[in-house]
Amino acid sequence: MEESGMTWKDSEKELREEKNVCPSFDVFKSSNLQIFKSSNLQIFKSSNLQIFKSPNLQISKSSNLQIFKSSNLQIFKSSNLQIFKSSNLQILKSSNLQIFKTSNLQIFKSSNLQVFKSSNLQIFKSSNLQIFKSSNLQIFKSSNLQIFKSSNLQIFKSSNLQIFKSSNLQIFKS
Structure with a gap:
């Protein structure tokens, strides 16, 4: 290994990088639970989405509907619960929830x-x-x-x- 110019630490780092092929997507990660962590996850993306259509009701009607879109989405994270955390939306955010x-x-x-x-x-x-x-x-x-x-x-x-x-x-x- 020393002859090829690589040290033991270099090969260990390379092995770690091979294991983390998709480093932005972690499901059930042992000590820090992260479900559907992705920087580009889009659910129900539609240019004309209408849920429960009625004359006055429009829920999530948007040209760029993105649910769970966050680089740091954490569901049920120990003491600081944050679900659907985006720029302005915070549901269930409480240290004592x-x-x-x-x-x-x-x-x-x-x-x-x-x-x-x-x-x-x-x-x-x-x-x-x-x-x-x-x-x-x-x-x-x-x-x-x-x-x-x-x-x-x-x-x-x-x-x-x-x-x-x-x-x-x-x-x-x-």
Whole structure:
């Protein structure tokens, strides 16, 4: 090895580089969990994407829709949870966030939050279940935005399961 001009450390470095053929994509990396870490990942990229099409509702309609696009995307990273972190979007960013913690489940609890507003809607009805716990959390706040607003919508309601039941609901119509 010394005769060819390469040292033992040079060959060890070369072996490490061969193993890391795609260094920007790590899935389930031991001590630092990173899922779908990629600097150029694009999901549902479409020039005219409309999810849950209704007269006033347009979710993620963009000519350059990019989900999970971040060079440092980290899902469920120990003490600092960041999901879908991009330039302005931060969902679930909290140093104390605990999801599915033993017997007392609290997910995004908010006293002012109304998601899926409907007269008959019940989501995961349980005595200990709290969804969207936060004092000032507002998701998709818009003057014209209505998410799953329907008098007949029932999600996970006891023995009669009806998901996205609406006479006018259209999913992925593009």
